[in-house]
Amino acid sequence: MTLPSETGTRHDGPLGVDPALAPHPTVEVNALSVWFGPKVALSEVTCSFGPGITGLLGPNGAGKTTLMRVVVGLLPTGAGTVRVTGKNPRTDRSTHRRLALVPEDEAVPDALTAREFVRYVARLHGVTGPDRPDQALGSVGLTDAADRRLRGFSKGMRQRAKVAAALVTDPQVLVLDEPLNGTDPIQRAALIDLFRRLGAEGRTVVASSHVLHEVEAMASRVIVLVHGRVAAAGDHRAIRDAMADRPRRVLVRAGRPRELAAALVGLDAVAGLWVDGDQLTVGTSRARDLAVALPRLARSVDSRLIEVRPLDDSLESLFRELVR
Amino acid sequence: MTAVISYAVRACLPSRRWTGLVIVFGACLAFGLLAHVPDSGREAAFARVASAGLFGLVLPLATLVIGDGVLGADIRRGTFAYSWLSPVPMLTLVLGRWLGGSATAVTVMAPAFALSAVVAGAPDAAAPAALAATTGAVAYVALFVAIGAVTRRSTLVSLLWVFLFERLLGTALTGIAQLSPTWESRAVFTGLAAVPADLVRRGIPSGWSAVGRLCVMTIVALAVATWRLGRLRLTGPAD
DSSP: OBOBOTTSOBOOOTTSOOTTSOSSOSEEEEEEEEEETTEEEEEEEEEEEOSEEEEEEOSTTSSHHHHHHHHTTSSOOSEEEEEETTBOTTTOGGGGGGEEEEOSSOOOOTTSBHHHHHHHHHHHTTOOOTTHHHHHHHHTTOSTTTTSBGGGOOHHHHHHHHHHHHHTTOOSEEEEESTTTTOOHHHHHHHHHHHHHHHHTTOEEEEEOSOHHHHHHHOSEEEEEETTEEEEEEEHHHHHHHTTTSOEEEEEEESSHHHHHHHHHTOTTEEEEEEETTEEEEEESOHHHHHHHHHHHHHHTTOOEEEEEESSOSHHHHHHHHHO | OHHHHHHHHHTSSOHHHHHHHHHHHHHHHHHHHHTTSSSSOHHHHHHHHIIIIIIIIIHHHHHHHHHIIIIIHHHHHTTTHHHHSSSSOHHHHHHHHHHHHHHHHHHHHHHHHHHHHHHTTOGGGHHHHHHHHHHHHHHHHHHHHHHHHHOSOHHHHHHHIIIIIIIIIHHHOHHHHTTOHHHHHHHHHHHHSOOOGGGSOTTSOOTHHHHHHHHHHHHHHHHHHHHHHTTOOOOOTTO
8 A cells, every 4th residue: 555654755565566556557647747727736646557446536626537537638648648558548549449438527418318429429439239329328227218318317317328428338448537426326336336347347447436435335446646646545444554553433332331441541552532321432543452452351341342343444534634 | 420420410509509590591581681671773782781791790600609519519518528538530520520510501501591682682693692601601610610629718709700800800901801701701702693893802812712712711720620629628617
């Protein structure tokens, strides 16, 4: 995993391999910088994406959308290089034969029906199979709405139409910018399942989202962008583990909570303790030590552990830590 | 290419813009009726109405609606990304958009201009008017496609082109008029139809020479659009 140091530089993982770099990359981003006038959107970003799903995470304005648009060639690089299957997506239009983007914005050609829209994209890509557009629409559950104009589509339906338009090209590299925006929970689960299948088929899928627990469910490998830089990369739990020197909170529900709290106070790993009924919230900067000691201490005070759960083992908390 | 052309006609020209084109058709007929008002001969009266109203107003505004729709509006909406993100060469995208827009413009303008001449009682002027409308529309659509590729404020820039550059400066300066589809299409008409001498503008090509000039303008505009699209920064509709 890679984490930011106080000076903003990066540390290699234990084996000296930068986890921002995928082992068999199809998309390679090298020392990429992009700026809009005086605003630096991306600064010396180096990372790569290979087969499977990679989550691209970061708070608003971190540069996720800019990175995705540069990767597909919609934006030029200010400095550095981007290669997709070894080609420059900005200048080599053949790259787009197997490269697709689902953009974040809702913009779709309103005057067309969903089927016409997907057919148009298919024809541009030289997709010949007459059933392919219908298959793509079916894969996102839009078969029944295929002949309705996109103008009347809800946000979630537009999102799925865009995904269908991307899938109809049979992409080797699929870039999804907030692909679950506006979808209801059932559609969301279906799309996550679809993206997982695509990743499992060996396609390179890069997905960003604001709904972070969904990305956790979707992608094990994440790249975290903060202020236009790669702030962290790797498995999100590994990143969290690597941040062991940063405080985290653990919820403990147990019998005899006050006795257990008294026992925990003496533990070096405990930095803070709050008792609320049968719940203890334990602040620690050494979660592993706490995990080892907790059952032993509970036994010693005859307390039965009901639940032990980290309160901030989510990517939201990771962002909070990284942007602090 | 056919996919791009049909997209230009179906997706880029939604029903609202088609409504505008119906109004344009009606305006042409109204200008034809207006030619009955002056006491001069029908041909001369129509020539004056056509020069000022049809070529000076209807042609640029109608083609602006179409030319901006087939590219500039698509870029502003953020939907051009679906076309850009394809292996189709940029030249094909530009030509397809231009052909779709031109076909629409010519389908509306050429019959409308010819009908206007007939309504005005100058049927001999119908063919020159239709030819001038066709060549002017084709050049204008190319011009507005190029403006759409160059700037996101394509509607404003196109209006400035028509009213400031062509109408104001073009009236005063012959050099500007030579770069103006309004003046050149008008010159096609005045060169091929029987018109009063004072309507023939000196110093710019007329008749078939003006057709050639409009063709050159079209090619240059399409080349600019193609060059520019390859360098476009597609940041999405929100930016």
